[in-house]
Amino acid sequence: MIIYIALTAELEKRLWVKEIEESLVRDFGFPIRKLDLPISPESFYDKNRRQYHSTSILKEILNNTPENTLKMVGIVPFDLFIPILTFVFGEAQLNGKVAVVSTARLEQGYYGLPQNHLLLHRRLIKEIKHELGHTFGLLHCKDRACVMALANNIIDVDKKSLNFCTACLNLLHSMIDKIKKNSAK
Amino acid sequence: MDDKKRFEDCPFLKEKKVVYCKAYPLKKMLPLDRLFEDENLCFNKSYRTCPIYQKHAPETMTEMSICYFLGTENMLYCDLSPVKKYVPVYSLKLLNPCSSNAYRDCRYYKEFKEADTDTEKVQGFIMEREAYYCSNHLWIKRSFDGIKIGIDDFGQFIMGPIKEVLLPEKGRWNHPKNVFVTLKTDDGVVILDFPVKGYINNVNDAVSSNGTLINLDPYGDGWLVEMVPYSGFKSIENNESIFYGEKAKAWLEQEAFKLRHFIESEIGVTVADGGEIWRGLRDALGIKGNLLIKMFFS
Ligand code: SF4
Ligand code: SF4
Ligand SMILES: [Zn+2]
Numbered sequence A: 001m002i003i004y005i006a007l008t009a010e011l012e013k014r015l016w017v018k019e020i021e022e023s024l025v026r027d028f029g030f031p032i033r034k035l036d037l038p039i040s041p042e043s044f045y046d047k048n049r050r051q052y053h054s055t056s057i058l059k060e061i062l063n064n065t066p067e068n069t070l071k072m073v074g075i076v077p078f079d080l081f082i083p084i085l086t087f088v089f090g091e092a093q094l095n096g097k098v099a100v101v102s103t104a105r106l107e108q109g110y111y112g113l114p115q116n117h118l119l120l121h122r123r124l125i126k127e128i129k130h131e132l133g134h135t136f137g138l139l140h141c142k143d144r145a146c147v148m149a150l151a152n153n154i155i156d157v158d159k160k161s162l163n164f165c166t167a168c169l170n171l172l173h174s175m176i177d178k179i180k181k182n183s184a185k
Numbered sequence B: 001m002d003d004k005k006r007f008e009d010c011p012f013l014k015e016k017k018v019v020y021c022k023a024y025p026l027k028k029m030l031p032l033d034r035l036f037e038d039e040n041l042c043f044n045k046s047y048r049t050c051p052i053y054q055k056h057a058p059e060t061m062t063e064m065s066i067c068y069f070l071g072t073e074n075m076l077y078c079d080l081s082p083v084k085k086y087v088p089v090y091s092l093k094l095l096n097p098c099s100s101n102a103y104r105d106c107r108y109y110k111e112f113k114e115a116d117t118d119t120e121k122v123q124g125f126i127m128e129r130e131a132y133y134c135s136n137h138l139w140i141k142r143s144f145d146g147i148k149i150g151i152d153d154f155g156q157f158i159m160g161p162i163k164e165v166l167l168p169e170k171g172r173w174n175h176p177k178n179v180f181v182t183l184k185t186d187d188g189v190v191i192l193d194f195p196v197k198g199y200i201n202n203v204n205d206a207v208s209s210n211g212t213l214i215n216l217d218p219y220g221d222g223w224l225v226e227m228v229p230y231s232g233f234k235s236i237e238n239n240e241s242i243f244y245g246e247k248a249k250a251w252l253e254q255e256a257f258k259l260r261h262f263i264e265s266e267i268g269v270t271v272a273d274g275g276e277i278w279r280g281l282r283d284a285l286g287i288k289g290n291l292l293i294k295m296f297f298s
């Protein structure tokens, strides 16, 4: 059982994928692999919103999961939305298989600031962990420093840490244990 | 987003000429307009008595009207930040929210904006600070001789375009009755009971003929009635199901989360992280308005 990080070709070139993988292994305890995410953005573009529809992309990712997928997070460079929100950093199936994270609003450039690759990665790792957390059944955490805290804007993202709080971590580990036990049977 | 907007400066980013002593080891900036020029020896001939000057000045120094070591520089500072920190123009221009549209996310900017105005936004919905809020989304404000009642921003959003409004008639003191307003929308009829009994001394006729006023300006032109509550304003302040201030904010936040979860579950069980509730939602989604109304008004 594998946790896949699926990236578009453009992002694969720009991101430090190894570092991202390493930062995830410790918390999730399953092998992490990267994968190509061959999606054509045009089909998810909404002309009115001038953004890309997150939930449709999520479905597309679900259609592309290999046999041995435990979880799969798609990482895309386009600005995502769902109809009820002005934008989303990411979306996940609660207690499900797939999640999606957008790098668009994690980039300093989006706010008119000079690129900061390190900061981009910190933010991205937080968001990947957060969405993966949802796929393991975790809900939003009231602890503002916990990586499972809800972020409404980039300041919120920067405010939270890279880590799960103790409560969330315990929950996550019990979920992981359950999965491991079930698959051993 | 076009680039012009993207590089718009924060309105609180201010520029100031500051002076400093080039001879002094610490580069301490002083805003020019805060120094009294006659009192400060750097600005007149008495600079020659300055110990720092005497220590650093070359021996053959022609006399000047101000001190040779006096330096000036253009600096930027945040007018809101509690500590005035002056930074050279060039450095702030490089990497700061202050000189891009990211200033809108800046803590100081946001705090100021919120403190400055009578309204604030909770999960994208406008609240007026001075208003009291009933759980059925009526607001109450003090008026000249009683209270004014209307529908809050969240309430009008849930109802969608309001087609017809039936207001209570101007009443009389001796006929205390439970008073309410009836609103007709495309998605059904909503009846809102007023939280207190009293004498209706004024109704907003403009709203009875044009319900969309409520949608457009819920706290202003969209008001409903003015009344004198029988048991005075105390009855509102002491009512546990009428919220004010922080309590009102927490309550509205809960309502917004309820809305969010309702719509999320309509679409499928996913959780999303991101911005505020999008106002174009009702139209774009063809969301089941009747369900929304049921959920929040019954
Ligand atoms: S008088 Fe000249 S040397 Fe003395 S503090 Fe002022 S600027 Fe510096
Ligand atoms: S610190 Fe914030 S409020 Fe102050 S100038 Fe910068 S962006 Fe504006
Ligand atoms: Zn937590």
Ligand SMILES: [Zn+2]
Residues within 6 Å of the ligand: A130, A134, A140, A148, A149, A150, B271, B272, B273
């Ligand atoms: Zn989340």
